[in-house]
Amino acid sequence: DAGITQSPRHKVTxxxxxxxxxxxxxxxxxxxxxxxxxxxxxxxxxxxxYGVKDTDKGEVSDGYSVSRSKTEDxxxxxxxxxxxxxxxxxxxxxxxxxxxxxxxxGSRLTVL
Amino acid sequence: xxxxxxxxxxLVVHEGDTVTLNCSxxxxxxxxxxxxxQEKKAPTFLFMLTSSGIEKKSGRLSSILDKKELFSILNIxxxxxxxxxxxxxxxxxxxxxxxxxxxxGTHLIIQP
Numbered sequence: 001d002a003g004i005t006q007s008p009r010h011k012v013t014x015x016x017x018x019x020x021x022x023x024x025x026x027x028x029x030x031x032x033x034x035x036x037x038x039x040x041x042x043x044x045x046x047x048x049x050y051g052v053k054d055t056d057k058g059e060v061s062d063g064y065s066v067s068r069s070k071t072e073d074x075x076x077x078x079x080x081x082x083x084x085x086x087x088x089x090x091x092x093x094x095x096x097x098x099x100x101x102x103x104x105x106g107s108r109l110t111v112l
Numbered sequence: 113x114x115x116x117x118x119x120x121x122x123l124v125v126h127e128g129d130t131v132t133l134n135c136s137x138x139x140x141x142x143x144x145x146x147x148x149x150q151e152k153k154a155p156t157f158l159f160m161l162t163s164s165g166i167e168k169k170s171g172r173l174s175s176i177l178d179k180k181e182l183f184s185i186l187n188i189x190x191x192x193x194x195x196x197x198x199x200x201x202x203x204x205x206x207x208x209x210x211x212x213x214x215x216x217g218t219h220l221i222i223q224p
Contacts, residue, residue, distance in 0.1 A: 042215055056210070092211065101212055106154060
């Protein structure tokens, strides 16, 4: 299994509160990604990183920010959670020169 | 904008049947097409198809890529209940760091 862990795995929060999801890898891969998965929409890219402090927006980035201060950690922050951000969030990593993504186990977020 | 369309979105068959899942795509500067299997948690990698590898086979699963017609199929023969899952198709573009674009998936249910 790829060395990638997400935390927390489950979280219930209230509208308006900040939330941070953490993705940690032990593979030293350059590329890291945050996707969300919703019924009827599949996996959609939120943000991605191509190195320490190098990040960019994906398809559904509104309401989310990310940070990558170390190679191994990629944080996804919801500054003020909304019910539309209730979803399952997957982190993924990719080695340079390959197309295959390896996924974490997912973080289920419920915003009440 | 890259686009991946999978069909059917859901499929119910009996154990022992053969199924064919479809994936059509539009992507600028195509590099590869990938198939993943998702069983209630993280997607797991099945196949990668590129210009130099347009047909892959692993046990009862096989996949082909038609770069001219821009589609791929995933075949599963002699289906088993353990094949029940969501099958995801994704495409990768050359020279981009933003990972994969996914289709919405095909939800396959194998009845005993």
